Amino acid sequence: KQTRLESSIFGANEVASAIIASTLTTIAIFIPIFFIKGFTSVLFKQLAITISVVLIGSLFASLTLTPMLSSRILKKRKTHGKSDKDSFTIRIFKKIENSYSDFLNWALKHKRIVLSILFVIFILSLSLIKQVGTEFMPESDESMIQATIEMPIGTNLQHTKVVGEKIDNIIKSEFPEITKYRIMIGKSEFNMGIIFGTEEGDNTINMMCRLKPKMERKRSSKNISDDLRKAIKKIPGIYNIEVSSEGSEMSILTGGSPISIEIYGYDLDATKEYALKLESEFEKIKGLKDISISREKNKPEFWINIDRSKAMGKGLSVYGISNAIYSALQGSKVSVYRVKGNEYDIFMKFKEDEINNEEELKKIPIQTSQGNILPLGAISTVEKREAPLSIERKNQIRVLSVNASYSGRNLGEIRDDINRVLKNNPKPLDVDFIKIAGSMESQQESFNDMLFAVLIGILLVYLVMSAQFESFVDPFIIMFSIPFALTGVIWALYITGNSFSLMCYIGLLMLVGIVVNNAIVLIDYTNLLRARGYDLIPAILSAGKRRLRPVLMTATTTIFGLLPLALSRGEGSESWSPLGITVIGGLLVSTLITLIIIPLIYSIFESKIKRRKEL
Numbered sequence: 001k002q003t004r005l006e007s008s009i010f011g012a013n014e015v016a017s018a019i020i021a022s023t024l025t026t027i028a029i030f031i032p033i034f035f036i037k038g039f040t041s042v043l044f045k046q047l048a049i050t051i052s053v054v055l056i057g058s059l060f061a062s063l064t065l066t067p068m069l070s071s072r073i074l075k076k077r078k079t080h081g082k083s084d085k086d087s088f089t090i091r092i093f094k095k096i097e098n099s100y101s102d103f104l105n106w107a108l109k110h111k112r113i114v115l116s117i118l119f120v121i122f123i124l125s126l127s128l129i130k131q132v133g134t135e136f137m138p139e140s141d142e143s144m145i146q147a148t149i150e151m152p153i154g155t156n157l158q159h160t161k162v163v164g165e166k167i168d169n170i171i172k173s174e175f176p177e178i179t180k181y182r183i184m185i186g187k188s189e190f191n192m193g194i195i196f197g198t199e200e201g202d203n204t205i206n207m208m209c210r211l212k213p214k215m216e217r218k219r220s221s222k223n224i225s226d227d228l229r230k231a232i233k234k235i236p237g238i239y240n241i242e243v244s245s246e247g248s249e250m251s252i253l254t255g256g257s258p259i260s261i262e263i264y265g266y267d268l269d270a271t272k273e274y275a276l277k278l279e280s281e282f283e284k285i286k287g288l289k290d291i292s293i294s295r296e297k298n299k300p301e302f303w304i305n306i307d308r309s310k311a312m313g314k315g316l317s318v319y320g321i322s323n324a325i326y327s328a329l330q331g332s333k334v335s336v337y338r339v340k341g342n343e344y345d346i347f348m349k350f351k352e353d354e355i356n357n358e359e360e361l362k363k364i365p366i367q368t369s370q371g372n373i374l375p376l377g378a379i380s381t382v383e384k385r386e387a388p389l390s391i392e393r394k395n396q397i398r399v400l401s402v403n404a405s406y407s408g409r410n411l412g413e414i415r416d417d418i419n420r421v422l423k424n425n426p427k428p429l430d431v432d433f434i435k436i437a438g439s440m441e442s443q444q445e446s447f448n449d450m451l452f453a454v455l456i457g458i459l460l461v462y463l464v465m466s467a468q469f470e471s472f473v474d475p476f477i478i479m480f481s482i483p484f485a486l487t488g489v490i491w492a493l494y495i496t497g498n499s500f501s502l503m504c505y506i507g508l509l510m511l512v513g514i515v516v517n518n519a520i521v522l523i524d525y526t527n528l529l530r531a532r533g534y535d536l537i538p539a540i541l542s543a544g545k546r547r548l549r550p551v552l553m554t555a556t557t558t559i560f561g562l563l564p565l566a567l568s569r570g571e572g573s574e575s576w577s578p579l580g581i582t583v584i585g586g587l588l589v590s591t592l593i594t595l596i597i598i599p600l601i602y603s604i605f606e607s608k609i610k611r612r613k614e615l
Contacts, residue, residue: 008071016063018524021468022517023059027052028460029513032453039442040449044506051510093549101545104599108537111600118484118597125487128494134412135499136258136443139245140574141221143211145178148204149232150240153299153389155203157186163235164205170231171209177217177224180210203239214571221245226407229289242290244405257403259288259414260438261422263431264397268388270430271400278402281421287409294401295388302361306380314379315369325376328364329355358382401437410499415440443502450505457512458482465520473609474527477601478519484593485511485586492585498578507582514558514583515590518551519598526602536606540599548595555591559584 030048033041107114149167151160164185171178184206209228211221219227225245232241261278265271275293282291304325306318326332331349338344355361362377376382392399406414418440427434436444458479465475489508493500526543534542566580 004074005071008067011070012063012067014528015521017468018521019059019062021465021520021524023055024464024468025461025516025520026510026513027055028464029457029509031460032456033509036449036453038445038449040446040453040502043502047506096552097545097548100548100595101541104544104596105541107596107600108540108603111604114596115600118593122483122487125490128490129500132490132493133410133499134443134447135410135501136439136446138498138501138503138574138578139222140572141214141245143214143221143571145207145209145211145221145225145228145243145245147207147209147225147228147232147241147243149207149238150205151203151237152239153203155237157202159237160185160203160205163237166235167205167207167232171228174231175209175224175228177211177219178209179212182208215569222407226289240292242292242405257401258406258411258439259404259418260436260440261402261418262394262435262437263400263402263427264394264433264435265400265431266398267430268391268398270428271398274428274431275400275402277425278421281425282402282404282418285414285417285421287406287414288404289407291402291404294392294403295390299389300384300386302358303383303385304361304376304380305383310379314372314374316366316379321366321376321379324366325364358384397432403438411439411443412499415443446502447505450502450509454505454509454512457509461512461516465516469523469527473605474523477598477605478516478523480597480601481515481519481590481594482512484597485515485590487593488586488589489582490585491589492581493578496581498581501578503576503579504582507579508586510583511586511590514587515594518555518591518594521547521551521554522594522598523602526599536603540603544595544599551591551595555587558587 030052033044033048149163151163164183168183171181186202186204211217211224214220222245225243229241229243232238232243263271263275263278272293272295275295279291279293282288306321308318311318311321327348328350331347333345334348335346336343337346355364361382362375362380364376365373366376366379367373392401415436418436422434435441462475462479465478466472469475486508489500489504489511493504498504522543525547526539529539529543530536562580562584564580566577566584568577568580
């Protein structure tokens with residue numbers, strides 16, 4: 001018989017190798033996160049640090065504090081007793097263990113059938129990926145709606161104010177979910193809206209709405225924003241409208257518009273024509289909304305073409321002529337008025353409505369170097385044209401973007417349709433190149449980073465296990481538990497109606513480090529029994545039966561710990577619940593499959609190794 005102290009030491013030594021390997025594999029999976037840059041690193045680096053530190057502390061406690069407390073607190077279990085609650089629990093576990101042992105024994109005798117069934121399940125699960133779809137970040141209901149309404153260029157502030165009053169009436173009469181709102185018309189004092197990427201001007205209305213808490217309303221913020229868009233569109237004279245239920249912080253992080261196609265080229269007409277063509281094609285794509293072109297509608301302007309030979313003949317320079325035109329239109333300082341210690345600048349210019357057509361422009365007086373006065377029309381021609389109010393540039397190249405948002409479909413499906421449109425409508429020769437931006441670009445970059453992290457993480461996990469087991473075969477067997485984690489993830493997302501997003505990728509990365517732990521426990525104890533003289537099949541059956549309870553307990557506690565995250569329905573829960581759903585689904589399926597496939601693969605490899613040794 002062993003004392004409690006001896007039992008604690010013996011038990012800790014028996015599982016120490018498996019615990020260390022399990023902890024190191026989970027920590028190793030987060031190492032690639034520290035080498036990723038951009039959005040993914042900003043969002044998840046702190047999560048990786050927190051989990052790693054907690055796991056290190058947990059490892060120390062499990063190998064020191066837990067055995068010590070066990071030797072002091074735990075008492076020897078009574079083998080006889082009828083009314084103990086533990087007796088009922090033990091009977092239940094024994095039934096489960098015996099049933100599992102019988103099934104495992106059958107599976108070991110029918111390896112081909114079982115492995116074929118598991119392979120078919122895996123392939124069928126992969127076929128559901130297209131139905132699940134992909135998303136960059138899940139859109140969360142933060143009880144906030146933002147909107148920008150634009151009137152045609154040149155609309156005066158008074159008319160825009162009338163439209164704002166109509167919007168005010170619509171909100172009051174049709175949207176009881178909106179508790180507070182602010183409607184801003186025209187420009188702010190310091191043009192602060194431009195800093196946050198919103199339009200400002202006499203023809204622009206910016207609106208922010210605060211909704212009732214999520215649990216106190218029937219419609220989601222997404223549905224309310226869609227209905228608000230439809231109601232505002234009915235107002236005559238609106239040129240463009242953008243309504244979003246996404247928080248401002250997330251909009252900044254994801255790069256503004258969810259969908260943006262940037263068109264680069266020097267020729268303004270060519271890029272605008274191609275943008276209009278894409279805009280027309282995008283309107284046919286189901287789910288796209290708020291389609292707009294970043295370059296505003298052209299505004300009329302007068303072009304003054306100076307005849308340089310005539311100007312030089314009169315002793316005039318282009319610089320002097322432009323100064324005279326500026327003084328006539330904007331005014332020039334001619335003197336200072338001083339009174340009681342205060343100074344006031346005196347400007348001289350034409351009346352506001354005196355120069356408003358080509359003929360009046362031609363009459364602007366220009367003074368020559370000899371002091372003579374000539375009309376502007378004597379040395380130039382004036383023509384009326386249209387031109388954009390502003391020209392956007394990126395990396396010193398002229399750029400124009402076609403922007404849109406979406407609803408009712410996932411971003412992956414929308415991206416496929418947009419790529420099809422771009423393929424069927426190649427850029428003209430006058431357009432330098434086009435680039436996909438917005439959330440689609442962020443999704444592509446983040447998914448590539450996470451794929452790299454998962455692949456490197458799998459390699460690190462394998463290397464850690466190889467060092468721990470001092471073998472390349474056992475870690476290879478353990479790695480067979482990872483594919484079925486993906487199966488569980490796909491089924492969990494499909495059943496709950498979620499798309500595969502960046503949060504799910506993080507959950508998948510965590511699963512790579514978690515799901516191998518169960519296989520490590522099984523393989524480690526099987527090797528221990530074989531070292532004690534057990535034959536292959538008895539060692540597998542005994543290890544499976546003895547380690548079934550800790551495997552189920554570990555998986556169950558992890559699943560229960562993540563249930564609040566997966567089932568949360570509060571504001572902003574949509575962003576994080578896919579992470580919980582991913583880990584729960586992957587861990588649940590992987591645990592059940594691991595208890596079957598790992599012993600089978602282990603028996604196949606060990607049998608082949610034994611035959612080679614005999615030869």
